[in-house]
Amino acid sequence: MLQSKSKSDSNPNGFRSGFETHWVSTAESDDGLSLLRWALRHSSVVGLDAEWKPVRSPNPASSFPPVSILQIACRVSDPQLSPDSAGSGKGSLVFLLDLQSIPLPSIWEMLRDMFVSPNVLKLGFKFKQDLIYLSSTFRSNGCDLGLEKVEPFLDITSIYHYLHNRGKKLPKDTKSLAAVCEEVLGVSLSKELQCSDWSCRPLTEAQKSYAAADAYCLLEIFTIFQRRFSKEGTFPYKVTESNSSNATLGLKQILEKSDICENILRHKFCEASDMIKSIDCGNHPRNQIVLGPTSFRTTFLLDDSLSKIIKKYGERILLKESDRKPMISKRKGKRRSSLSSNCNKCKENDSAWRGPPPWDSSFDGDGCPKFLCDVMVEGLAKHLRCVGIDAATPSSKRPEPRQLLEQARKEKRVLLTRDAKLLKHQYLISNQVYQVKNLLKNDQLLEVIETFQLKISEDMLMSRCTKCNGRFIQKPLTTEEAIAAGKGFQVIPQCLYDRNIEFWQCTDCNQLYWEGTQYHNAVEKFINVCKLNE
Template sequence: MRCRVIVLEKGQFIAMEDGFVRNLEELWNKKQLKQALPCDWELQARAIRLLSSSQGSTMDPFIHMYQLETADRQHLISAVKGLQKKDRYQEAAHLAKKMHLQPYLNFRELCTPLLLQDKLNVVEGYVSNSPELQQELVRLLDSWCHPDFNLGNLLQQYPGLQQVKHERMHPKSLSKFVTRLLDTYKIDSELCPNVKQYRALGAMKFLFYQKYGEKAMDDENWNDHISVAVGNNPWLQEQLVMMLCSYRDVTAAARWARRLKMPHDRLPSAVLWILSNQRQEDGSEEEESAMAYSSREDCYQLPVPLDQVIFIDNLADLEMHLPAMLQPGCTLGVDMEWRPSFGVLSQPRVALVQVARRDRVLLLDLPRLSEEEEEESGRQPGQRRLARATNVEPRAHDETAQLQASCSGRCEAKNSVAEEGRLLGLMRRLFSSGDVLKLGYDVGGDIQYLLTSYPMLKPALQQSSRVLDIAVLQKQVERLLSAQPVAGGSGAEVARGATATRTTEERGLSLLVLQTLGKALDKRQQLSEWERRPLTTAQLLYAASDAYCLLEVYDGLLQKAKAAKLSVNLEKCMVGKKVQKPRHSDPAPDDERLWKKIGTEVPATLPAANLTRPPESCSREPMSVRNFAVVCDSMLQGLGRYLRCLGVDVHILENIEEHRKAAEIARAERRVILTCGLPYQTLRSQVGEDCCYFVDCKEKAKDQAKAVLRHFNVQVTPSDIFSRCKVCNGNRYMKISGADMARVAVTRRELLRATAGQDDPEPGYGVVLGDDLADEAQGCVEPGGVRWSPTVAPTQDFAGKSWRGVVALPGPEKTMSRASESWSSRTPRYYPACFVDNQELDANTASFADGTALLAEAIPPGVLETVQLFYCCVTCGKVFWEGSHFSRILSQFADVLSTESDTSTFYES
């Protein structure tokens, strides 16, 4: 019974020694100790009291040893609430889940602090087995997306809460999380009206940008999409009018206010004035919408007459027209259209499938055709399902049908089509016919979206055959042309020059049509409402042209290859062709696994060259890291920081910035976009394939950085490492000796104490650094925390603490001594441009000439006493010093470092 006394009387010792409890649990698992420790209610009650003072890691052993699952529920609830009072919400949630106490606790009181600390996995685990709590979680997050939500008022309810992630409370981040929860828990989107409203507002902003910024949408399409986005929401209607006024289109604002019948007390005065003076313009919008479509002569024109563009919305017409398109030896252009989602919660389905032959174009109304198929199967149960239930093959007793099937292969095909459904059978013939070549641009992405929209078509898509991606063919032809020497420079230089003159205006297929046929596609109808019936003449012409132009582009590319006497391998451009994987390959990402499920290869629309590691011998010309600039989207912040460590100029998008911001930055600053997932398709179409790289999100950030460097053949030398600040991307540093830095640190702390009115700024004031790059952050100070260099032994008072830098107050002028620049433990062999030689530091304000504060207070005294030279980022004021991180980066990236020209390092200067 001695162990019993140790466990219950030495609770504080247990709280400090996790290993002791683990060893005790191992002893308890022996039968003798189990019998010596009977779990009566008094013993359980005393064990429960110890939970509130023990470490979270000792909770499971306590529960196991003392069989707390059988303890009194009120004692357990009291223990959970005790943990909540001590701001130990994670342990409280863990204990409540283990003891199944969720129905007896206030969900919002327990989980709100966890959400504020961005501990989403803990909350998801808490609600994992309760549909009611899952819905409550969605409601809570949705309430935080309300326009009137005030985060400050919520934080006042938790004054002692630390490590609050303010950036995660932005509606953009919350809406993404809610969208994922809706899909995971299969919850109706009607439960989150605020998220839907925020997404609709984002769609409105995009539509305004398309119309007033890019001028890429006509009034008719824009009005259709705005009507869908606004709906009957009064708040969105008011935002619409205000946004129109901000774009100085007050007349349109008045027209929309009249159409939506908005109350006059919610309208700006300028709109009221127009409404009172122009009451006779009610029909102006209808007249404007009814204007005849005028095609642009400078754009590609459909060669076939409009009466040969056949719109098919019933299965009978499809059976009549489609077989004529599938004659052996025919070449077809295939394209698809769907209503743009603009980020709303509901994902639109494929609304139109275009199939073009040399003399006609079929437009398949797939929503209506699928509905008719379902209606037929509903009215006629069919022999097939009955036969499947009785294990009897349909038509088995129909001797006449058997005789016909044995005599005619065509009748057998018809029977199989009838059994599986007319639409599925016809689509199978379209995609699986080996006698017909199907052309598409990024057709793999279209087929993937078609599969998502209509899972019933999966058998047809599984057997796809002879589907050629024009985008892959274009890339192959351009690669072969670039390998040929031409007058006036290499083929690669000529190809890049021809493309660069026009990539600023046209993208994707439109650019290819321009380069091949001399005229670009008219893309004004691309973002139109494709589920509207009937389609407008402009939509019919655009849809038919989008598919038909593939035939002419295909001919043009082959003629170009033939004129240059190039041998083109069309089999490599086929989507349905099985690819032979290398012997050593990385795990397939999600997109690759998806295509494995439907039985085809990775589509060309996904950058298959990026899915496996690029070969060591890159065809690109070597590029210095100083000439390489990228923009990373918000999903690849870890990759961006690694590249900064290697000296790459990296612009990292904030979590609240839209993906289209990356395209704007790339075009303005001539950067390469690094992205992953679905945004790749959109961004590549805006900047071109050479300026957009698909990153494998399944790899670690370190491996992603290596893949990027190999793909673009970027040469990194040891002198490039740490030449940029991985916090702010700055590339200018100042050297300061340890003695000077100690004086600056004293000045900074005095200024902070005077500013905050405290006796002394306490260590740990601020937010602890996250774990995103914690494993390689040693030897440097980062915003929100300090990672200790293993070469430095921090004092006990500061071990494990975190610091935060605050902007300093201005003071009298006094310059720092130049001794810092002359000090060095090594003899400098060169003086890189990243070190400033004329930047002065004001010692009284501890700030640079431009007002940037030097965050010297973040350096622990133990480091100040040991390190003799510090490196200060002039851009953001962060302080770095040499530690083991440099050698670790050298070893981690040794296979991509170039040491031929220079073996010097950042510190040897």
């Protein structure tokens, strides 16, 4: 079964460039796999990612977790295809392969050939772990050889650090994909659903969108990198007849060009069946397509720009025999098996909140709730600030557990986390660590409100700076005062000059806010989330 979605439905993460998401869940109807084969034959760059059910308490003797979803984002580009025959000939398609439903032997050969094809550059983010799990999944489903190699390959982390460190040794502190996406594309990539149960069916539309965005952002990041290679003279780049002048532009540069912006944003691919029917081997003199259930070959060679990138920065992922076996912890294995029931009871007891909180008057507190949110619940910190609750984040970027606990103790805060390991430090800071159980930020907010019996009113909404947790000035600023206050670090949009609105400034970081559309939407959202209108 093949399901297609429009770009407006599949771009919730802020991407403005067009792409379509296709859910392929069975091989009985060949439309989905045929479209995938077509896209791979006409793609010189693909982004790869995989999702599986998170293992909460892994059994050392068990095998790797089976992969539930394989995401393949294809940057389609073939100058011999006319706009009338296959969309516009250029664009992006994201395929979500349901490995729980598709017979894996039917796609193994196609994926294996694509993974090692010299004419397809594969992109990934720390993809070796994904490949290990993928190979194990295919071997356990009748494909004895699994998927052992990916070449040529480019890791987004490696090339990102190369560009920023000019070839110096990679730092140990590597950025997350969300951080790279935010910095390079200016797009906030939500990771709320990363640890959701990917084995449950049906998947929600939010899960599908999350999975598609994770693979598609690799294409967008690489496009920005490719543009910078050309601009900074990393290698001589010449635009050939087979390349549009805009083929290597980054997302931000594309959107700045008025003559092509409208076409990009309004671009739509035709239906899958029409696209497949448009493939005519006789019209392509260079075609090497062998139509069949599993065959895969590209229709063209890599252009000069990609060839030189691969030659200079290309990598190879090759699994070893040791990668086939899960690592067994010798130190903890026996103890876990013998004390599993006791440990589970301890975790349940430790994760439950036992009041009163440190801001209570019995501890000489001021009665104002204060929290410290670690890196695993940073999104929750912003939500708490939006409803007027004091929610700080760690003072250092990668704090040790004892540093977190010391900051919470000094500032009389409750430490919020999803890391169960922090609970074992409870003896250092009695009754000041709470393990958040929900995954989604809205649910986490409600959980904290109910657990600590917080009183939220409509007057408290948007009363704190979401950037630094600071308070706002007591008296609002006029437009002229706001322009003067933001001079040098924040620009006030000209469309606000003639509007009679009030501006507010954070007393800590000086960030300016105003009661515009985003403000009213946020207020309405948290009224509903906190159920203030009931």
